[in-house]
Amino acid sequence: MTTSTPSAAAIVPPAESSVAALPAVSPPTPASTPTPDPAALADPARAGALHRTLVLLYGVAVYVGFLGVFLYAVGFVSGVAVPKAIDDGAPGPLGAALAVNGGILALFAIQHTIMARPRFKAWWTRIVPAAAERSTFVLATILILATLFRLWRPIGGPVWTVEAPALRGLLHVVSAAGWLTVLVSTFLIDHFDLFGLRQVVLWFRKVPYTAPRFQERSLYRHVRHPLLLGFAVAFWATPDMTWSHLFFAGMCTLYMLVGIEFEERDLLAAHGDAYRDYRRRVPMLLPLRRARA
Numbered sequence: 001m002t003t004s005t006p007s008a009a010a011i012v013p014p015a016e017s018s019v020a021a022l023p024a025v026s027p028p029t030p031a032s033t034p035t036p037d038p039a040a041l042a043d044p045a046r047a048g049a050l051h052r053t054l055v056l057l058y059g060v061a062v063y064v065g066f067l068g069v070f071l072y073a074v075g076f077v078s079g080v081a082v083p084k085a086i087d088d089g090a091p092g093p094l095g096a097a098l099a100v101n102g103g104i105l106a107l108f109a110i111q112h113t114i115m116a117r118p119r120f121k122a123w124w125t126r127i128v129p130a131a132a133e134r135s136t137f138v139l140a141t142i143l144i145l146a147t148l149f150r151l152w153r154p155i156g157g158p159v160w161t162v163e164a165p166a167l168r169g170l171l172h173v174v175s176a177a178g179w180l181t182v183l184v185s186t187f188l189i190d191h192f193d194l195f196g197l198r199q200v201v202l203w204f205r206k207v208p209y210t211a212p213r214f215q216e217r218s219l220y221r222h223v224r225h226p227l228l229l230g231f232a233v234a235f236w237a238t239p240d241m242t243w244s245h246l247f248f249a250g251m252c253t254l255y256m257l258v259g260i261e262f263e264e265r266d267l268l269a270a271h272g273d274a275y276r277d278y279r280r281r282v283p284m285l286l287p288l289r290r291a292r293a
Helices: 038-042 049-078 094-115 118-124 130-151 165-189 197-204 226-236 243-271 273-281
Strands: 158-161 240-242
Touching (some): 049 197, 049 226, 094 118, 130 197, 165 226, 226 243
């Protein structure tokens, strides 16, 4: 709401001449700067067709980009079928390598920790449509991982090398099983919701979003975080562990252990006693104890 500008009659004193005073005219007030309509950002029914189409295209493009980055990550860690893998290139100064590699991994951890929190989501969806919030999270992840792949600096030297062909093949199979566990776990949660595609499709169709309900099934009956377990297996199961690979696997594992604490706080807040009972019965990462009744 704009405040009316005082009229000229209220500012200029009356004329002392005999000429009749002209009628006062208020100067035009400048147009106010348009601001996003919070209701339109949260309600697809109030968003126009073009707006909903653009959000849909944005979400689809981000999802396709994620698939490419995920496949590149498999090759980057495994050293297969990518232009630059984790051990490619000539090792440089150790301090510079640790600073660059550690800095990008730390940025990844900070982005995931902050952007996944409910308070950040509540603030962010005042600026962007609620349906685009998850896609934007995924886009930020893509950009950080692409930077990691591009700027990663190898750290020379082997930590262990498995020579026996059978054991080498077994470790490759175990690593592939880890990546498969990651992919399967995303579908057990809700793959398309996890990566923002479901949100933009519902937005385009003018269907209100409902969060997936908590379900205890398949891998989630044995460990609470099979997706993270899959990543750990994929990172550590290698016949050729170098210092570069060890640094990557160690930093990622450390982040996962810390990130679980933040994630489970949010899950407890969202699901209450149902998740509290689930956490009591099911181990976090390693299925080493039997579920308690």
